[in-house]
Amino acid sequence: MYWYEPYRVNQAQLVDSAYGDVNGDGTLDYVFITAVKAEASSPFLQDITLNIQDGATNRVYSIPLNKDGNSGYQPTVFLGDFTGDGIKDILVTIDSGGSGAFTFNYVYSFVNNQARVLFDFNKYNEQNTYSVTYLDYYKVNVYSPATGQAYIVDISNRDADYLSQIYDEKGILKQPVQGMFDGVSGFYPVDMDRDGVYEIQAYQKISGLYHADSFGYMINTLQWDKDKFSIWQQWMAIYGSEPSK
Numbered sequence: 001m002y003w004y005e006p007y008r009v010n011q012a013q014l015v016d017s018a019y020g021d022v023n024g025d026g027t028l029d030y031v032f033i034t035a036v037k038a039e040a041s042s043p044f045l046q047d048i049t050l051n052i053q054d055g056a057t058n059r060v061y062s063i064p065l066n067k068d069g070n071s072g073y074q075p076t077v078f079l080g081d082f083t084g085d086g087i088k089d090i091l092v093t094i095d096s097g098g099s100g101a102f103t104f105n106y107v108y109s110f111v112n113n114q115a116r117v118l119f120d121f122n123k124y125n126e127q128n129t130y131s132v133t134y135l136d137y138y139k140v141n142v143y144s145p146a147t148g149q150a151y152i153v154d155i156s157n158r159d160a161d162y163l164s165q166i167y168d169e170k171g172i173l174k175q176p177v178q179g180m181f182d183g184v185s186g187f188y189p190v191d192m193d194r195d196g197v198y199e200i201q202a203y204q205k206i207s208g209l210y211h212a213d214s215f216g217y218m219i220n221t222l223q224w225d226k227d228k229f230s231i232w233q234q235w236m237a238i239y240g241s242e243p244s245k
Helices: 121-127 160-164
Strands: 012-020 029-037 045-054 060-064 073-078 089-095 103-109 115-119 131-135 139-146 150-154 181-192 199-207 214-225 228-238
Touching: 012 045, 012 073, 029 073, 045 073, 045 089, 089 181, 103 121, 115 121, 115 139, 115 228, 121 181, 139 214, 150 214, 150 228, 181 214, 199 228
Parallel strands: none
Antiparallel strands: 012 029, 029 045, 045 060, 073 089, 089 103, 103 115, 131 139, 139 150, 181 199, 199 214, 214 228
16 A cells, blocks of 8 residues: 655645546456645645556556646545446545635546546636626626536625716716636535446636626536536526525
């Protein structure tokens, strides 16, 4: 078995692990994440690496993650079949920390001891952008080019000072206003139809004038489609509010 000692600064240590057959030979493999803790007093981790120990041969394979997504907080590994081939795939999630609360997410296949990227957060964020456009009469239109769907958010219950920045006394926009959206900030394995094959729910925050001015989240449920993850279902989840008095 592959063991690591407790944390030592600047030395790769075990962070999280799981057992499962990920190469398809019928033997349990040991999947584990290692990372370097630059400062003993900080939970921030660097050089986060995915490792697989072949249960049949004990050989260890190390898979470096993208340099722009291999540091952060609380990296975890989850094993589940996402493609429907009966072999467990590997999901890695890392919290970025900071006000954005982004996550760095990867899904790997390791069939026949060959690592293949099934999902990378960078590519997903590039492909899933949104337009957030304020409309007259206290509405915001959120449009998803990936699905062609639009969602209307009613902001009439916002504070009067907030609305007066954007609208005149008749509810007409003073000038064109655009909101903003984030990359993935939540990434969860789900089995929506209970068939043993996992889907993924990816959350992206939708905001208005500034990042903390959030309307809610765009939630895309992703399903494996031959050679890639595709959007199967999409929702706009809106924060609730107190009723108007």
